[in-house]
Amino acid sequence: MDCGFVCVFLFVCLMACSDSVPLKPHRKKKPFIEKKKAVSFHLVHRSQRDPLAADETAPQRVLLPTQKINDEERRAEQRKYGVFFDDDYDYLQHLKEPCGPSELIPISTFSAPDRRDEKEETLVISTTGIKLPSSVFASEFEEDVGLLNKAAPISGPQLDFDPDIVAALDDDFDFDNPDNLLEDDFILQANKPTEEEGTGIRKSEAEDDSEWEDMDDEKEGGSDDDNYGSAGSSDEAMSVPGKPPGTVENHLFWEEETKSRFTEYSITSSVMRRNEQLTLHDERFEKFYEQYNDDEIGALDNAELEGSIQVDSNRLEEVLNDYYKEKAENCVKLNTLEPFEDQDLLMNELDGSEEEEVITVVLEEAKEKWDCESICSTYSNLYNHPQLIKYQPKPKQIRISSKTGMPLNVLPKKGLTAKQVERMQMINGSDLPKVSTQPRSKNESKEDRRARKQAIKEERKERRVEKKANKLAFKLEKRRQEKELLNLKKNVEGLKL
Amino acid sequence: MEAGVAIHRIRVTVTSHNVKSLEKICADLLRGTKENNLKVKGPVQSPSKTLRITTRKTPCGEGPQTWYTFQTRIHKQPTDLHHPSEIVKQMTHQCGART
Numbered sequence: 001m002d003c004g005f006v007c008v009f010l011f012v013c014l015m016a017c018s019d020s021v022p023l024k025p026h027r028k029k030k031p032f033i034e035k036k037k038a039v040s041f042h043l044v045h046r047s048q049r050d051p052l053a054a055d056e057t058a059p060q061r062v063l064l065p066t067q068k069i070n071d072e073e074r075r076a077e078q079r080k081y082g083v084f085f086d087d088d089y090d091y092l093q094h095l096k097e098p099c100g101p102s103e104l105i106p107i108s109t110f111s112a113p114d115r116r117d118e119k120e121e122t123l124v125i126s127t128t129g130i131k132l133p134s135s136v137f138a139s140e141f142e143e144d145v146g147l148l149n150k151a152a153p154i155s156g157p158q159l160d161f162d163p164d165i166v167a168a169l170d171d172d173f174d175f176d177n178p179d180n181l182l183e184d185d186f187i188l189q190a191n192k193p194t195e196e197e198g199t200g201i202r203k204s205e206a207e208d209d210s211e212w213e214d215m216d217d218e219k220e221g222g223s224d225d226d227n228y229g230s231a232g233s234s235d236e237a238m239s240v241p242g243k244p245p246g247t248v249e250n251h252l253f254w255e256e257e258t259k260s261r262f263t264e265y266s267i268t269s270s271v272m273r274r275n276e277q278l279t280l281h282d283e284r285f286e287k288f289y290e291q292y293n294d295d296e297i298g299a300l301d302n303a304e305l306e307g308s309i310q311v312d313s314n315r316l317e318e319v320l321n322d323y324y325k326e327k328a329e330n331c332v333k334l335n336t337l338e339p340f341e342d343q344d345l346l347m348n349e350l351d352g353s354e355e356e357e358v359i360t361v362v363l364e365e366a367k368e369k370w371d372c373e374s375i376c377s378t379y380s381n382l383y384n385h386p387q388l389i390k391y392q393p394k395p396k397q398i399r400i401s402s403k404t405g406m407p408l409n410v411l412p413k414k415g416l417t418a419k420q421v422e423r424m425q426m427i428n429g430s431d432l433p434k435v436s437t438q439p440r441s442k443n444e445s446k447e448d449r450r451a452r453k454q455a456i457k458e459e460r461k462e463r464r465v466e467k468k469a470n471k472l473a474f475k476l477e478k479r480r481q482e483k484e485l486l487n488l489k490k491n492v493e494g495l496k497l
Numbered sequence: 498m499e500a501g502v503a504i505h506r507i508r509v510t511v512t513s514h515n516v517k518s519l520e521k522i523c524a525d526l527l528r529g530t531k532e533n534n535l536k537v538k539g540p541v542q543s544p545s546k547t548l549r550i551t552t553r554k555t556p557c558g559e560g561p562q563t564w565y566t567f568q569t570r571i572h573k574q575p576t577d578l579h580h581p582s583e584i585v586k587q588m589t590h591q592c593g594a595r596t
Contacts, residue, residue: 032538032577033508043589059590131503133586 048146510575538577545572
């Protein structure tokens with residue numbers, strides 16, 4: 001079943017069985033397992049250190065007996081040792097008794113555990129006498145290194161690779177050196193009869209102290225075009241095989257010196273497994289280090305650090321010349337000349353020195369010329385989006401009507417109210433045709449003229465009366481409203497309720 | 498102890514976060530038992546426990562008061578079996594193989 005990271009805990013409680021009692025209705029149910037007689041286990045993966053972990057037939061899960069210890073008892077025990085926490089954690093596991101002087105007891109001959117094939121031995125659990133097949137439990141014997149740890153890849157420097165590989169992994173390896181390149185058909189070459197390769201390895205003892213690169217040359221044989229060195233060494237490689245087999249055989253066992261220069265040194269190197277290549281490595285290093293033996297080091301004439309030297313001596317002159325050369329080089333490097341501030345110039349003291357004229361040259365940096373258009377063209381388009389300039393007329397000032405206090409021309413104009421519409425439809429007295437408005441007929445008799453004029457006069461009279469009445473009404477109304485406003489202002493305004 | 502094969506009373510408690518796998522294992526147990534014609538009291542559904550952790554989302558105290566409510570549920574199903582010793586081995590093997 002594929003459940004990803006599923007953790008399932010199986011907790012198994014076993015008890016020796018006795019016949020079940022038929023239940024009576026009002027009786028208390030007998031518990032299935034009596035806790036005092038029962039044994040509990042956890043079902044866990046088999047330990048990696050268990051040798052049966054590699055065995056496919058053995059079950060990969062085992063029963064691990066649980067330690068049942070009462071919380072209260074544990075806490076009491078903990079308090080004895082000064083741990084006063086009252087949680088569920090077992091602090092006793094971190095307390096260990098100091099071990100007294102230990103006694104060495106020789107063990108009897110150690111016998112490897114028998115493999116349990118078909119016949120199963122039964123394991124008897126002491127307290128309750130429950131018998132279970134032993135394969136269900138973990139093996140008694142555990143290896144030191146678990147299965148997974150054995151399979152883990154080794155990290156760190158591994159010196160048991162071939163020396164040319166080790167050399168290639170080194171930082172100083174020169175990849176451009178044609179000697180160090182691999183042949184295109186190196187696999188074919190490698191598959192050739194192995195005698196060449198074998199002798200290549202043994203050759204080392206006959207050689208002088210060689211560096212790793214030399215080994216590369218010899219192994220790859222004739223490499224690229226114009227490389228006389230490697231051609232020469234490949235010849236050497238062919239000729240040498242004659243020698244080493246003989247030398248190796250003569251190397252008698254009791255002549256071998258087992259003590260090396262490094263026997264008293266680091267512990268780690270002795271712990272690393274020594275295979276053929278590593279032993280080789282060690283021996284070569286021994287050889288190399290022979291150089292530094294006391295008797296190997298040559299005359300120490302030049303190594304004295306004390307003493308005096310004549311001013312005229314060649315060595316001092318050489319030193320001075322080198323110094324001048326350096327200074328000359330430094331002079332060339334400067335772009336702009338600055339006043340030379342070196343106080344320790346020996347030049348002034350010695351004759352035959354170079355004389356320099358200090359000329360100050362002012363260098364003007366080439367200035368770039370900019371104009372508006374080029375500047376504008378440097379602007380990025382992210383921020384600069386040219387557009388046509390739109391004409392925006394000055395917005396009209398908002399005017400407020402004095403009567404209502406509302407802005408004019410903003411609100412939609414009101415239509416006629418219903419009352420107004422009704423009134424319009426009503427026929428007024430004013431709608432009646434007036435004499436003054438009627439056109440004068442051409443053929444008018446005197447009476448008609450007189451009548452018409454009379455009518456007009458009367459209309460005007462009526463109109464005058466109307467006007468007077470209107471005026472009066474308005475005046476009265478105005479007066480009334482003003483009075484009201486005044487009253488309001490005087491009495492109501494500022495009145496706090 | 499009876500003569501012959503000793504039958505043990507076994508209470509197997511299966512605990513998991515994941516209900517489906519739990520159910521599967523219990524079903525396997527049951528199936529194994531039924532094949533062997535043994536007595537079994539089927540998986541008892543005990544109430545699942547919810548472990549909650551409610552914490553502020555923010556690493557500092559600033560910002561709107563947002564909370565995470567983390568939850569895991571633990572489901573437990575004890576099953577009672579009457580198995581002889583040999584079957585115990587088979588059972589552990591099976592259960593191990595299934596998970």
